[in-house]
Amino acid sequence: MLTQEDLELLREPQFGIVATNSPAGAPQQTPVWIDTDGESVIFNTAKGRIKHRNLIADPRVSICVVDSKNPYRWLSIRGVAEFIEAGADEHIDFLANKYLGVERYPDRKPGEVRVIVKVRPERRSGS
Numbered sequence: 428m429l430t431q432e433d434l435e436l437l438r439e440p441q442f443g444i445v446a447t448n449s450p451a452g453a454p455q456q457t458p459v460w461i462d463t464d465g466e467s468v469i470f471n472t473a474k475g476r477i478k479h480r481n482l483i484a485d486p487r488v489s490i491c492v493v494d495s496k497n498p499y500r501w502l503s504i505r506g507v508a509e510f511i512e513a514g515a516d517e518h519i520d521f522l523a524n525k526y527l528g529v530e531r532y533p534d535r536k537p538g539e540v541r542v543i544v545k546v547r548p549e550r551r552s553g554s
Contacts (some may be wrong), residue, residue, distance in 0.1 A: 437463035445490050446491075462518070462522060468506075471522055486508040491503045495507050502554055504549075508544050516541050
C-alpha cells in the first residue's frame with residue numbers, strides 16, 4: 428500500500444505525529460522518529476509511556492508525516508499497532524544515528540524496555 432514516494436519520505440529524517448486514543452477516548456498525539464521496513468511504518472518507544480499504554484488498550488493508530496522542507500509532500504496512514512521487542516534497542520540506536528548523527532541513543536533510561544511499534548497501513552492518504 429505504501430508508494431515508492433512514501434518509502435522515500437519515511438527513510439528521510441522527517442518527524443511523524445502519532446495519534447492514539449486514551450482509555451477514556453481522548454486523542455493523544457506525540458511527535459516521533461519514524462522509519463519503515465518497506466511495507467509498514469515503524470517507530471520506537473519505551474514500555475509504559477503514554478502512547479504505549481494507549482496502544483495496549485486500543486491498538487488503532489494514525490500517523491502523519493509532513494516533509495519539513497515541503498509541507499505539500501505528506502503521508503497519513505491508519506492501521507493497527509503491533510509490538511516487537513526483538514531488535515528494539517538496536518533500532519533506537521539506528522534512529523538516533525538517522526536523526527542525531529550519533530551511534531547510540533543518548534536518552535536511554537536505566538531499566539527502560541524499548542519496543543518497535545509496527546503499523547501496517549490499512550488506509551493511506553498523501554501527496
